[in-house]
Amino acid sequence: MLLPVDEAIATIVEASAALPSETIDLHHASGRTLAAPVVAKLDNPPFPASAMDGYAVRAADVTEGAVLKQIGEVSAGALPIGLTVAPGTCVRIFTGAAVPDGADAVIMQEDTEASAAGILFKTSAAAGRNIRKKGNDFQAGDVLLQTGTALGPAQMALVAAGNNAQVIVCRRPHVALLATGDELLPVGSAPAPGQIISSNTTGLSAVFGGACNVTDFGIAPDDRAVLGSILQTMLAREPNVIVTTGGASVGEHDFVQEMLIANGVEIGFWRLAMRPGKPLMFGRKGNTLVFGLPGNPVSALVTAQVFVLPAIRAMLGQEQTTPLTIPLGADLPENGSRRHYVRARLQRGSDGQTCAVPIGETDSGHLSSLAQSDCLIIQPENAPAMGAGTLVDVLPL
Ligand SMILES: Nc1nc2c(c(=O)[nH]1)N[C@H]1C(S)=C(S)[C@@H](COP(=O)(O)OP(=O)(O)OC[C@H]3O[C@@H](n4cnc5c(N)ncnc54)[C@H](O)[C@@H]3O)O[C@H]1N2
């Protein structure tokens, strides 16, 4: 009996404990995940600020054809000390500058004309126009970002705007990778007949590299002693995650499971009701989670997304992702008893809606089709044939 995918993911997430935190400088924090909330240290904007280059006015004074006397100028970075907009007057102001007392609107300069008589306004104004209120974005003491948030560009900018020069983040998980197989050679080598270039760890490094510290232990041959000794070295480093590829199936040269057990790894499960990826194995030793991914390149990358990334997210205290539900862009044939992660592309259908178009290639050695995919359609176990337009769950890649 093959283990259902959802049970496997639940077991993995359950086994993935959150990692300790560390305090780091903000400029090293891109891509990291918060282990504590970020709180604003000041108001943003810290003062009522102009959103336009133009004139600060009293809205009540400004009607079409009104002429006001300019009594001063304020630019960004300067404070309009002693400058008060009294009835009949206005102040030249620039984007980002503090709005002087008395003014309650800013008129953009395109709606004005300077003349000898003063500033002519070609529009009327409502109070508040083009003024960013003090604390409009956030106020001192506000929680800007919650624990578990990954720091992308907008989050990094927000932390900086809140004047936090340091952040408390989760330690980066340490992921150790190993390819196995007598036929494998490093990229750039000259393969002899029967040999192929190892591509799995290159792909897996890209999957994990953003959030994790990745160590590549290279290629192990299908030899019990050598494989066992490399696994022993890897386990001794106590990484958070070990990912092997190949040697996971039932062939006479598939020694990974045997050598993991020989090195003290307790196997949690092996073989899933899933394609690609049936022979996946999962185990642990101490605090190290061990994933034995299948060798087929598509299987290795798909199972890394479906099973290893949830472990990494749990270690980082991140929320797990949920699939998108969108219409099929083309018919999908019926499925067998294993859940099928179908290579697909997100496209805009003739009705203008986004849909997922299956790429009719299911060979788990066919990498180029995976490289053309930007998502995987999750086709349930024993699903009947589905027509274009049927709603399906989709995992973005
Ligand atoms: N009798 C059975 N045979 C197979 C079964 C089965 O249930 N019964 N399952 C098949 C499935 S499904 C898969 S997936 C594969 C997985 O097998 P392994 O994990 O043992 O992988 P290998 O045999 O070592 O390699 C499979 C395939 O992938 C190539 N490979 C391996 N490593 C790499 C790498 N680092 N870079 C690029 N390509 C790699 C390898 O050369 C093979 O072509 O087993 C089926 N067999």
Ligand code: MOO
């Ligand atoms: O499960 Mo294998 O990964 O289908 O080819």
